[in-house]
Amino acid sequence: MLLAIFLIFSIPVGCFASWFAWHAHKAGRRNIVLAMGWVALLSFGSALLIGGWSYLFITG
Numbered sequence: 806m807l808l809a810i811f812l813i814f815s816i817p818v819g820c821f822a823s824w825f826a827w828h829a830h831k832a833g834r835r836n837i838v839l840a841m842g843w844v845a846l847l848s849f850g851s852a853l854l855i856g857g858w859s860y861l862f863i864t865g
C-alpha cells in the first residue's frame with residue numbers, strides 16, 4: 806500500500822520537476838535547471854527501482 810502511494814506521487818513530482826526545469830532553461834537559469842533535473846532524475850529513478858522491486862516481489 807505504501808509503495809503504491811509512493812509510486813503514484815513520485816511520477817507527478819518528476820513530471821513537475823521536468824516541466825519546471827524546461828521553463829527555467831528557457832529563462833536562462835542554469836542552477837535551477839540542474840537542481841530540478843536532479844529532482845526529476847531521483848524521482849523517476851526511485852519510482853522505477855521501487856516499481857521493479859515490487860514487481861519482482863509479487864511475481865517471484
